[in-house]
Amino acid sequence: MEKVRLLVLEFAKDIHALWRYGAPFPTFLKLIGTLVLCLIVMMPLLYPLCVLVFTYFTCEGLFLRGLAQYTKFPEGFTFGVATAAHQIEGAWNVSGKSENVWDRLSHTRPWMIADGTNGDVACDSYNRYQEDVDALAHIGVDFYRFSLSWSRILPTGRVDFVNPDGIRYYNALLDALAEKNIEPLVTLFHWDLPQTLQDLGGWANPKMIDYFRDYSDLCFREFGDRIKSWITFNEPYEICEDAYGDDKKAPAIDSHGVGNYLCSDTLLKAHAESYHLYNETYRPTQNGRIQISINSIWYEPADPENAEQVALAEVANQFKFGWFAHPIFTEAGGYPTVMVENVALQSKAEGLPKPRLEQFDDYWIKRIRGTSDFLGINHYTTHLITGAGVDPIAKSPSWLKDIGAVTSLKVGTDSASEWLRVVPTGFANFLRWCKSSYNDPPIYITENGFSDRGTLLDYGRIKYFNDYLSEILNVIYDDGVNILGYTIWTLMDNFEWRAGFSERFGLYKVDITDPSLPRTPKLSVEYWKQLCATRELPQEDRFKEPALPLKKSEL
Ligand code: PNW
Numbered sequence: 072m073e074k075v076r077l078l079v080l081e082f083a084k085d086i087h088a089l090w091r092y093g094a095p096f097p098t099f100l101k102l103i104g105t106l107v108l109c110l111i112v113m114m115p116l117l118y119p120l121c122v123l124v125f126t127y128f129t130c131e132g133l134f135l136r137g138l139a140q141y142t143k144f145p146e147g148f149t150f151g152v153a154t155a156a157h158q159i160e161g162a163w164n165v166s167g168k169s170e171n172v173w174d175r176l177s178h179t180r181p182w183m184i185a186d187g188t189n190g191d192v193a194c195d196s197y198n199r200y201q202e203d204v205d206a207l208a209h210i211g212v213d214f215y216r217f218s219l220s221w222s223r224i225l226p227t228g229r230v231d232f233v234n235p236d237g238i239r240y241y242n243a244l245l246d247a248l249a250e251k252n253i254e255p256l257v258t259l260f261h262w263d264l265p266q267t268l269q270d271l272g273g274w275a276n277p278k279m280i281d282y283f284r285d286y287s288d289l290c291f292r293e294f295g296d297r298i299k300s301w302i303t304f305n306e307p308y309e310i311c312e313d314a315y316g317d318d319k320k321a322p323a324i325d326s327h328g329v330g331n332y333l334c335s336d337t338l339l340k341a342h343a344e345s346y347h348l349y350n351e352t353y354r355p356t357q358n359g360r361i362q363i364s365i366n367s368i369w370y371e372p373a374d375p376e377n378a379e380q381v382a383l384a385e386v387a388n389q390f391k392f393g394w395f396a397h398p399i400f401t402e403a404g405g406y407p408t409v410m411v412e413n414v415a416l417q418s419k420a421e422g423l424p425k426p427r428l429e430q431f432d433d434y435w436i437k438r439i440r441g442t443s444d445f446l447g448i449n450h451y452t453t454h455l456i457t458g459a460g461v462d463p464i465a466k467s468p469s470w471l472k473d474i475g476a477v478t479s480l481k482v483g484t485d486s487a488s489e490w491l492r493v494v495p496t497g498f499a500n501f502l503r504w505c506k507s508s509y510n511d512p513p514i515y516i517t518e519n520g521f522s523d524r525g526t527l528l529d530y531g532r533i534k535y536f537n538d539y540l541s542e543i544l545n546v547i548y549d550d551g552v553n554i555l556g557y558t559i560w561t562l563m564d565n566f567e568w569r570a571g572f573s574e575r576f577g578l579y580k581v582d583i584t585d586p587s588l589p590r591t592p593k594l595s596v597e598y599w600k601q602l603c604a605t606r607e608l609p610q611e612d613r614f615k616e617p618a619l620p621l622k623k624s625e626l
Contacts, residue, residue: 140541140544140545140608141541141544141545141548142544142607142608142610143544143606143607143608144544144606144607145547147555148554148555148556148557148606149213149214149254149555149556149557150212150213150214150556150557150558150559150599150602150603151212151213151214151215151216151254151256151556151557151558151559152207152210152212152215152216152558152559152561152562152578153215153216153217153256153517153518153558153559153560153561153562154196154203154215154216154217154218154561154562154563154565155217155218155258155261155262155263155305156217156218156219156220156223156261156263157171157173157190157193157218157220157261157262157263157566158190158193158194158561158565158566158567158568159193159194159196159203159562159563159565159566160190160193160194160195160196160197160220160223161190161191161192161193161194161195161196161197161198162192162195162197162198163189163190163191163192164191165197166197166223166234166236166237166240167223167226167234167235167236167237168220168222168223168226168234168236168237169222169226169227169228169265169266169267170222170265170266171220171221171222171263171264171265171266172262172263172264172265172266172269172273172314172321172322173189173190173262173263173321173568174189174190174191174266175266175269175321175322176321176322176323177189177190177191177321180323183318183323183569184569184570184571185569185570185571185573185574186570186571186572186573187571188566188571188572188583189566189571190566192583192588193565193566194563194564194565194566194581194588194590195588197240199588200240200243200244200247201247202590203562203563204244204247204248204250204251204253205251206562206563206578206579206590206592206596207248207251207253207562208251208253209592209596209600210578210596210599210600210603211599211600211603211604212253212559212599212603213253213254213556213603214253214254214255214256214300214556214558215248215253215254215255215256215562216255216256216257216258216302216517216558217244217255217256217257217258218257218258218259218260218261218263218305219241219257219258219259219290220237220263221259221260221263221264221265221286222263222264222265222266222267223236223237223240224237224238224241224286224289224290225237225265225286225289226265226267227265227267228264228265228267228268228282228286229267229282229285230285230286230288230289233289238293241293241294242294245294245297245298249297254299254300255297255298255299255300256300256301256302256517256558257290257294257298257300257301257302258301258302258303258304258305258364259283259286259287259290259301259302259303259304259345260283260303260304260305260310261305262305262306262309262310262314262320262321262568264322268282269322273315273322273324273334274310274311274314274315274333274334274337274338275315275324275326275330275333275334275337276337277336277337277340279337279338279341280337280340280341280344283341283344283345284341284344284345284348287303287345287348287349288348288352291348291349291352291353291357292353295353295357295359296357298359299357299358299359299360300359300360300361300362301349301359301360301361301362302361302362302363302364302447302517303341303342303345303346303361303362303363304338304341304342304363304364305364305449305517306364306365306366306449307335307338307339307342307363307365307394307395308365308366308391308392308394308395309366310334310338311330311331311332311334311335311338312331312470314334315330315331315333315334316328316329316330316331316332316334316469316470317331317466317469319569320568320569327466327467327468327469327470328417328427328466328467328468328469328470328472328473329427329468331470332414332427332428332429332470335394335395335428336429336431338395339395339398339399339431339435339439340435340438340439342363342399342439342442343435343438343439343442345361346361346442346443347438347442349361360444360445361443361444362443362444362445362446362447362515363395363399363442363443363447364447364448364449364517364518365392365395365396365446365447365448365449366392366448366449366450366451366518367388367391367392367448367449367450367501368391368451368452368453368454368490369388369392369450369452369453369454369494369497369498369500369501369504370384370387370388370391370453370454370455370456370476370478371384371453371454371455371456371482371497371500372384372455372456373455373456373457373479373481373482379458379459380456380457380458383456383458383459383474383475383476384456384476386409386413386474386475386476387456387474387476387478388504389407389409389410390407390409390410390413390470390473390474392501392505393406393407393410393508394406394407394410396446396505396508396509397410398431398436398439398440399439399440399441399442399443400443400446400508400509400510400512401440401508401509401510402440402510404431404436404437404439404440405430405431405436406428406430406431410428410473411426411428411430413473413474413475414426414427414428414473415428417468417472417473418468421468427468428473444513445512445513445514445515445555446505446509446512446513446514446515447514447515447517448502448505448514448515448516448517449516449517449518449519449560450498450501450516450518450519451490451491451518451519451520451521451560452483452490452491452492452493452494452497453482453483453492453494453497453498453500453501454478454479454480454482454490454492455478455479455480455481455482456476456477456478456479457477457478457479458476458477459475459476459477460475460476460477461475461477462474462476462477462478463477480492482494482497483497486521486522486523486531486535486574487522487523487524487573487574487575488522488570488574491521491522493521493535493538495538495539495541495542496542498519498539498542498543499542499543499545499546502514502542502543502546502550502552502554503546503550503552505552506546506550506551506552506553511551511552511553512553513553513555514552514553514554514555515554515555515556515557515558516543516554516556516557516558517558518558518560519536519539519557519558519559519560520532520535520536520559520560520561520576521535521536521576522567522574522575522576523575524573524574524575525564525575525580526593527580527591527593527594528593528594529593529594529595530594530614530615530616531616532593532595533594533595533598533614533615534615534616536559536595536598536599537598537608537609537614540557540602540608541608543557544608559578559599560576561576561577561578562577562578562579563577563578563579563580563581563590564576564577564579564580564581564583565577565581577593578592578593578595578596578599579591579592579593579596580592580593594613594614597613597614598614
């Protein structure tokens with residue numbers, strides 16, 4: 072101890088001499104020597120300190136993965152909220168709107184909707200759009216994703232009569248958004264096909280390519296001065312498989328293994344025509360962008376060590392996401408080879424002279440390839456592949472049987488929707504797969520969200536957002552996946568298709584028993600308000616489920 076005291080004293084004297092008289096050479100040498108000595112003595116202390124300081128400042132680097140989560144979104148990353156016309160607008164038969172396939176299904180087969188509700192009034196956004204826009208401004212999002220109702224704009228489905236009230240409504244909504252500086256991201260088709268066109272076969276009829284192009288043309292012309300971001304189709308899988316290959320969505324044609332593939336043929340061509348029209352005729356003056364939003368259930372092997380399951384999960388992902396992504400986002404274009412081969416084999420076994428799924432010819436392969444400025448991804452969940460064979464729930468023939476794998480929902484935690492299992496790591500795996508399968512495309516997450524039964528203290532939803540967003544940050548920073556924006560599904564509880572109002576995805580609760588349809592913010596509104604303001608994942612404890620169970624009155 073005494074030695075250290077003398078050393079410090081000498082050091083102090085040297086400093087004093089240096090300051091008072093300038094430094095004679097030996098003193099200077101002694102000083103340097105003392106400094107070096109001090110450094111050596113303190114080294115064991117300094118080293119961990121340096122590591123701590125370094126890791127703290129490189130939080131977004133490689134060192135802290137596993138110890139802490141990334142929280143900050145990159146510069147320029149944008150946030151939005153999504154809805155869809157039929158789920159919120161209501162006003163199903165007023166101001167010139169004609170019947171769509173969901174009106175027809177819910178009116179003529181109400182037992183097919185879980186709680187017997189319909190979209191007649193829904194959230195009445197046709198009349199209350201200003202409340203919606205105020206809510207969006209309150210949350211502080213950058214953009215609002217909504218869809219146009221085809222049968223409100225074109226009651227015959229064709230362009231022979233344009234409904235002025237339809238145009239007026241969307242103009243008013245666009246003006247209200249502009250007033251609050253919220254960018255519109257607009258979907259041309261979110262499942263509500265005019266019944267007139269369904270009567271002609273809907274998406275199983277190739278004539279729909281023309282009808283959809285004409286409808287897009289009108290929308291680009293009428294609204295393209297203010298809408299700079301377009302989505303042609305929302306979730307082609309749900310349209311083709313659920314509505315034509317099954318009865319899960321309207322018009323519930325259930326032509327399994329046949330109608331679904333006729334639909335994809337028409338839909339992809341219609342998408343391409345709409346893209347080329349925009350690209351050639353409107354983009355030069357309107358300077359916008361146009362894309363498609365594809366939904367995935369991401370499939371993972373139940374046992375990652377099981378090579379057969381790994382291979383089958385890849386087949387299932389090609390059948391699900393690749394069905395629509397491969398023709399647009401790969402160099403080769405066309406449907407995924409494994410899909411074409413599997414359906415050909417099955418079709419042959421069924422005694423058919425031609426496969427139920429036909430590959431596009433060269434003209435269409437080229438015409439469809441590259442027709443999306445961004446990869447729009449709607450993602451909610453991950454399911455498992457447990458082995459080869461025919462899934463017990465598969466109809467014959469069918470898309471699911473064509474895959475040749477057995478699926479399972481025994482993964483993650485649950486939500487109010489049977490199909491929606493919470494598996495955040497699946498999202499990360501899926502995003503990495505998109506980067507490698509589709510040549511590193513720029514990605515917008517155009518939907519992601521969680522269902523419950525409508526509680527205001529929606530901790531489950533907040534946790535879902537937090538964990539899924541955290542995986543987005545992981546793949547952005549660790550894997551360089553090019554994700555540019557994120558869209559919450561959805562602004563308020565709304566008509567959840569065949570689930571009616573029984574499954575709720577909203578940030579705002581909507582009391583549909585009260586005719587004034589009050590919208591009440593859930594806790595997730597607070598979460599998102601903070602996130603949009605700071606561009607960071609909120610860390611506060613109030614967003615975490617309390618350890619103690621809530622009182623009944625708080626539910
Ligand atoms: C999407 N799946 O549908 C639709 O775009 C929305 O209109 C809908 O309200 C929302 O997600 C929640 O359901 C999906 O089985 C339906 O993976 C099913 C699935 C995914 C999305």
